Amino acid sequence: MSFTSMKDMIQRAGEESCTLWEIIRKEDMLERQVKKEESMEQMYSLFEAMKEADKSYNGNQRSLSGLSGGDGSKIQQAIQKGIMISGDFISKVMEGAIKMGESNACMKRIVAAPTAGSCGVLSSVLLAYDAFYHPTKEEITHALYMAAGIGDVISNRASISGAKGGCQAEIGSASAMAAGAIAVLRDGTATQICHSGAFALKGLLGLVCDPIGGLVEVPCVKRNVIGAVNAITSTDLAIAGVESKVPFDEVIDAMAEIGEAMPCAYKETSQGGLAMTETGKHYETMK
Numbered sequence: 001m002s003f004t005s006m007k008d009m010i011q012r013a014g015e016e017s018c019t020l021w022e023i024i025r026k027e028d029m030l031e032r033q034v035k036k037e038e039s040m041e042q043m044y045s046l047f048e049a050m051k052e053a054d055k056s057y058n059g060n061q062r063s064l065s066g067l068s069g070g071d072g073s074k075i076q077q078a079i080q081k082g083i084m085i086s087g088d089f090i091s092k093v094m095e096g097a098i099k100m101g102e103s104n105a106c107m108k109r110i111v112a113a114p115t116a117g118s119c120g121v122l123s124s125v126l127l128a129y130d131a132f133y134h135p136t137k138e139e140i141t142h143a144l145y146m147a148a149g150i151g152d153v154i155s156n157r158a159s160i161s162g163a164k165g166g167c168q169a170e171i172g173s174a175s176a177m178a179a180g181a182i183a184v185l186r187d188g189t190a191t192q193i194c195h196s197g198a199f200a201l202k203g204l205l206g207l208v209c210d211p212i213g214g215l216v217e218v219p220c221v222k223r224n225v226i227g228a229v230n231a232i233t234s235t236d237l238a239i240a241g242v243e244s245k246v247p248f249d250e251v252i253d254a255m256a257e258i259g260e261a262m263p264c265a266y267k268e269t270s271q272g273g274l275a276m277t278e279t280g281k282h283y284e285t286m287k
């Protein structure tokens, strides 16, 4: 896709008297030369793949390093015991995010959104929303378009790569995508969608990429929870009428600037942060 700003996306949607997700769909149809039905089916198939990935989670499985696995089951059991204080919906999101992150660490099939490391953010939010609010297939598809459109703007304007922009570019972008998606599911206006994304990304600005042993496991798996929950609270803020003082496009620019200035030690090189803690070094030597 070729969206370089949310402002441009809103303008194009206004010119064609359609919603943001519709203009994103039109762009997809044009770019891939596909009909509306094909575009929508393909988009929805991503949600089906997310559902499959969630279903195929195996709590007994461990990653090769032994760093990941089993925590999704712990959350699931804690929910069943009624000992979580986060509430049913947020707890479900937490469970889904951890499970997806662990599945990725165990090399299972996941949906990168925007990256494999951040695969649990959008998926957990959508899967929990589906379980609690039962949206239609079309509504889920609209939300996916919105997420894709936001991811497109961020990748064209800044980056979605931890190696280029730190974890803010991965988990931060995923969180903004999920916030926009949920805002669509909640009938948010284009302005509210932008505020949702802006809040989500703002909250994670400066987040460094410091994976232990260079593996997408620690802190990656749990950061998916942070990104997912952040997306939900960000959307709630926007739907409640709270406005981001800094427009979404400018927040994305700030992320790009921070990513540029971020030392290489914090951009997927595992030369700083958690990777260089005593524990991090211990796992490095075990590789």
Ligand code: SF4
Pocket: 117, 118, 161, 162, 163, 166, 167, 168, 170, 171, 208, 209, 210, 211, 215, 216, 217, 218, 219, 220, 223, 268
């Ligand atoms: S810490 Fe790095 S590798 Fe892990 S999720 Fe964040 S950006 Fe991806």
